[in-house]
Amino acid sequence: MTEIEKQIQDLTERLRYIQDIFGNRENANIALLGSKLNDFTKNRQSLDQAQVKRHLSSLSDLFNFLESKLEKELTPMDRVRIVRHPQRISLGDILENVYDNYTEIGGKDEYSIDPSMIIARAYITRKVGKKVYKQPVMVIGQEKGHGQEFRNGGSVKPWGNAKAMEYMKVAETENIPIHTYIFTPGAFPVEDYPGAAQQIAKNIYAMAGLKVPVVAVISEGGSGGAEAIGLADTRIMLSHGYYSVISPEGAAAIEGRIKGEMRATPELVDRCARQLKITARDNLKMGYVDRILDEPALGARPEHFDFFKKLRQEVIMATDEIVLSVRGFKLFRAIALKKLNNPNIYVRWSLSPKSKERLSWQRYQKFRNLSRQFLIDKTPAWQKALSTVSHGGSSVYSFLRYEFLGRHQRKITHLAEDVQGEVQALFGRIMNKGSEIIQKIPVLKKEKEETCNLTTLSSWESGMSWDEHCRYISPQANQDRTITCPNSSKFGCLDLWAPDLFGDFAGVCSYCGHHFSMEYEWYLFNVFDSRSIREFNSKVESSNPLGFDGLDLKLEQAKKKTGHKSACMTFEAEIKGVRMVVAMLMAGFRGGSVGVAEGEKFIQAAELARTKHLPFFAYVHGTAGIRIQEGTNGVIQMPRCTLAVRRYLESGGLYLVLYDTNSYAGPVASFLGCSPYQFAVRSANIGFAGPGVIRETTGQDIPPDYHKAFMTLSRGHIQGIWDRREIRTNLYHALMTMGGEFLYYR
Known part of the structure; x- marks a missing residue:
C-alpha cells in the first residue's frame, strides 16, 4: 500500500469513527467531512501527484479543525460511545506505551485468570540527574481489546476479580504501588463460585485495608465491576470517560419500564445519560474523582502517543503525591510536586510501617467525607448537640473500660488462668481423689447438681415456644380468604387460611416451610x-x-x-x-x-x-x-x-x-x-x-x-x-x- 493510500484509508477510518460516535444524529460538520472526502476520492484519478498531496493535506487540516469543533458538541451519551468504540485505547496499549517493561501474570484461558482481567508486574524507569531508578508497580485492569473475541467486553467474571485481589495482596507484601485501570461496562453477573457479588465484596474489603499506594484510572466505570478495583487513594478520570451506577440503557429500561424484547428509545437513553451525571466533569464536581486527564479531540486512540506520555507523567505524580502525603520527611519535594509540577524529583515508593498506618487512616477519612454535601439531615440542633455529647461520653467510657482497664484486666485474667492451669496439672490426681470422696457424702449431692446446671448448655424450658414473644400481627392476617402455597404443585401443600398463615404461622407454610413475605x-x-x-x-x-x-x-x-x-x-x-x-x-x-x-x-x-x-x-x-x-x-x-x-x-x-x-x-x-x-x-x-x-x-x-x-x-x-x-x-x-x-x- 502506498503512502497516499494509507492516508486516504486513515481519513476514511476517522470519518467512520466520527459517524459511530455521533450515531444517527444529523450534523452539518460531519456531512461536510463526508462530502469533501467523497469528492476527493471521485476526482483523485484526474489529479497529478502534487495535487493529490495538496488535497490530502487540506483534508487532514479540515478533519483536525472540525474534530476540535465537534468535541464541543459531545453529549454524555456520545462519550459513552467513545469509550465503547473498538478504536478506544485499551490496557494493552497502556502497558506498551506507559510502562518501560512488564510481564503479564497468568494464562489466557477462562479459569486461570479470566482474559477480561489483566495483571502485570511492571516497572517505570526514571532518570533524575545522572542516576536511573527502576520503580516496580503492580498493574491491574480490565481489557476490552487485543483479542476482544475472548475478552468478554471487559465484563470480569468472579475468578478474574479473585485473581486481581490475590495480586493486590502480593503487591502489599512486596511493598510496591498498585495502578488499576478501569475499562468495564460492569461485572459479569454469574453466581458460580465464588459468585460475582461475593467476590466484589471481598475485593472492596481487601482494598480498604491495603498498605500500599493505589492509583486508579477510569475510562469506563460501570458500577460494581468498577468498584472491584476502584477503591483508590487517587482516582484519575479520562476526560471522555464515564463513571456510573448503571449504563444509560439500563437506566432507560428501568425508567421506561421496558420488558421482554422491547428497547428504550434513543431519546430516553440520552436523557438518562444526562441526568445520571456520568461524565468526568460531573464526577470531579461531585468529588468522586480527584483529577481529569484531558484526551485528544473525540477520545484517545492507540496512535495518540503524546497522550500516553501525559498519562505516564500523571500516574507517576499521583503515586509520588500519595507517598509524600503519608511520609514524615517530605517538605521540599511536596512543594516541588504541587507548586512547580516538577516530575524530575525522585520519591521512593516503598512505605515504612508508620506511613502505612497513616495511609489507611487517610484513605478512610477521604471516603468518609464523600457525598456528605448531598445529605439532608433535619435533626434539630439540640438533638445533634445531645448526640455529640453522648457519643463523646461513650467514647471516653469505652476507652477506659475496654482499652485502659480492659487491657490490664486481660493480663491479670490470663495470668490467673495460667496459674490455675499449673495448679490443676500439679494437684489433679489429689483433687480427683477428693472429688470421689465428696461424691459419697449425701448432703453435697444437691449442690453438685446445681453446679452442673450452671456449666452445661441451656435447654428449652417445658412449655416454651417461639411465639411467646409475638406482639405484632400482620395486616395480611385480617384477610378472610385462603392462600395457596407456590410449592403446592410440587409438595402437595394444602391451602392455608390467611389469619392462621400470617398470624400463628408467622407467614410460613405449615406443609413445606415456604416463607411468605412479612x-x-x-x-x-x-x-x-x-x-x-x-x-x-x-x-x-x-x-x-x-x-x-x-x-x-x-x-x-x-x-x-x-x-x-x-x-x-x-x-x-x-x-x-x-x-x-x-x-x-x-x-x-x-x-x-x-x-x-x-x-x-x-x-x-x-x-x-x-x-x-x-x-x-x-x-x-x-x-x-x-x-x-x-x-x-x-x-x-x-x-x-x-x-x-x-x-x-x-x-x-x-x-x-x-x-x-x-x-x-x-x-x-x-x-x-x-x-x-x-x-x-x-x-x-x-x-x-x-x-x-x-x-x-x-x-x-x-x-x-x-x-x-x-x-x-x-x-x-x-x-x-x-x-x-x-x-x-x-x-x-x-x-x-x-x-x-x-x-x-x-
Whole structure:
C-alpha cells in the first residue's frame, strides 16, 4: 500500500469513527467531512501527484479543525460511545506505551485468570540527574481489546476479580504501588463460585485495608465491576470517560419500564445519560474523582502517543503525591510536586510501617467525607448537640473500660488462668481423689447438681415456644380468604387460611416451610425485646441530589407510605438482654435501595457500634441495590460503607448479616457481602443481578432456583439458613457463640 493510500484509508477510518460516535444524529460538520472526502476520492484519478498531496493535506487540516469543533458538541451519551468504540485505547496499549517493561501474570484461558482481567508486574524507569531508578508497580485492569473475541467486553467474571485481589495482596507484601485501570461496562453477573457479588465484596474489603499506594484510572466505570478495583487513594478520570451506577440503557429500561424484547428509545437513553451525571466533569464536581486527564479531540486512540506520555507523567505524580502525603520527611519535594509540577524529583515508593498506618487512616477519612454535601439531615440542633455529647461520653467510657482497664484486666485474667492451669496439672490426681470422696457424702449431692446446671448448655424450658414473644400481627392476617402455597404443585401443600398463615404461622407454610413475605414491623416486634428499641438518625432523609426527573414525587410517596425518611432504619435494641446496634434495609421504601442517606446512616450505625463496643447486626428486609437515580452518589456508598465495616471489624467487632425476601446488587456486593457471618431467611433470594438483568446482559435464562437461599448456601456465600420463627433464638445463640462473653472478638 502506498503512502497516499494509507492516508486516504486513515481519513476514511476517522470519518467512520466520527459517524459511530455521533450515531444517527444529523450534523452539518460531519456531512461536510463526508462530502469533501467523497469528492476527493471521485476526482483523485484526474489529479497529478502534487495535487493529490495538496488535497490530502487540506483534508487532514479540515478533519483536525472540525474534530476540535465537534468535541464541543459531545453529549454524555456520545462519550459513552467513545469509550465503547473498538478504536478506544485499551490496557494493552497502556502497558506498551506507559510502562518501560512488564510481564503479564497468568494464562489466557477462562479459569486461570479470566482474559477480561489483566495483571502485570511492571516497572517505570526514571532518570533524575545522572542516576536511573527502576520503580516496580503492580498493574491491574480490565481489557476490552487485543483479542476482544475472548475478552468478554471487559465484563470480569468472579475468578478474574479473585485473581486481581490475590495480586493486590502480593503487591502489599512486596511493598510496591498498585495502578488499576478501569475499562468495564460492569461485572459479569454469574453466581458460580465464588459468585460475582461475593467476590466484589471481598475485593472492596481487601482494598480498604491495603498498605500500599493505589492509583486508579477510569475510562469506563460501570458500577460494581468498577468498584472491584476502584477503591483508590487517587482516582484519575479520562476526560471522555464515564463513571456510573448503571449504563444509560439500563437506566432507560428501568425508567421506561421496558420488558421482554422491547428497547428504550434513543431519546430516553440520552436523557438518562444526562441526568445520571456520568461524565468526568460531573464526577470531579461531585468529588468522586480527584483529577481529569484531558484526551485528544473525540477520545484517545492507540496512535495518540503524546497522550500516553501525559498519562505516564500523571500516574507517576499521583503515586509520588500519595507517598509524600503519608511520609514524615517530605517538605521540599511536596512543594516541588504541587507548586512547580516538577516530575524530575525522585520519591521512593516503598512505605515504612508508620506511613502505612497513616495511609489507611487517610484513605478512610477521604471516603468518609464523600457525598456528605448531598445529605439532608433535619435533626434539630439540640438533638445533634445531645448526640455529640453522648457519643463523646461513650467514647471516653469505652476507652477506659475496654482499652485502659480492659487491657490490664486481660493480663491479670490470663495470668490467673495460667496459674490455675499449673495448679490443676500439679494437684489433679489429689483433687480427683477428693472429688470421689465428696461424691459419697449425701448432703453435697444437691449442690453438685446445681453446679452442673450452671456449666452445661441451656435447654428449652417445658412449655416454651417461639411465639411467646409475638406482639405484632400482620395486616395480611385480617384477610378472610385462603392462600395457596407456590410449592403446592410440587409438595402437595394444602391451602392455608390467611389469619392462621400470617398470624400463628408467622407467614410460613405449615406443609413445606415456604416463607411468605412479612412486613418489617414483624421483625421489630417479634425478634427484639419489648420496648428495647431506640431509633437514631430518623431525621436523615433520602433526597434527589441529581435532580432526576420524577424522583422527588416517588420519594415523597415512599415516605408517606412507610412513615420513614429513608430505606434504612438504624436503632439500638436488645435480645434477651443483649444490647446491639441494628441497621435495617426496608424493602417497602423504594425497594430498599441505597443512596446517600442510607449509606450515611449505615456508616454512623457501624461507628456507634464500634464506639460502644456493641455487636452490629444488618437485617436486610430487602434491597434492590443502589438507587440508580442518585447516580455515582449511590455507587460511592459501596466503598464508603465497606471502609466503615472494616474499621469496625478491625477494632474487634462482631458483624452479622441476615438476608430476607430479595437482596441484590451493590449492597450485597460490598458492605453486606464482606461480613464473615451471613445468614438468610428461608425462601430468600440473594445475588448480584436479578433474572431480567442477567438475561439482558448475557442472553441466557437462569434456572428458577438460581438465587434461592439454599443455592447461595451451596456456593459458600452465606453460612446458614434460618426459619423465620426461630430468628430470635438463632440470633441470640449466634451472639453468644460467635461473640462470646463480651460479644467482641478481642
